Amino acid sequence: MGEPDPKYWFPAKRYGWGWGPPVAWQGWVFLIIWIIVLAAGARYVLPHQHPVRFALFVVAMIAVMTAVCYAKGEPPRWRWGDKDNGPSQRR
16 A cells, blocks of 8 residues: 555645645645735834845745745646646546
């Protein structure tokens, strides 16, 4: 018997590259906490007073989101919807 399919927090997008909304409760918890931290950081590091610091904060937050999606999401690749599947794989 093979290993069971891994439980992904974030599914791959059907079109393009990247991930969609969470499908597991852990993904939703992470996303909510991430949004709260992003909003709190935006209130603390005011973009109009410290634009460089704010930009670095946003880049860091995006890096955290991307790292978690890579670790807990489906492997990313370009997808073209039903064109991804060959004629024998279509339903």
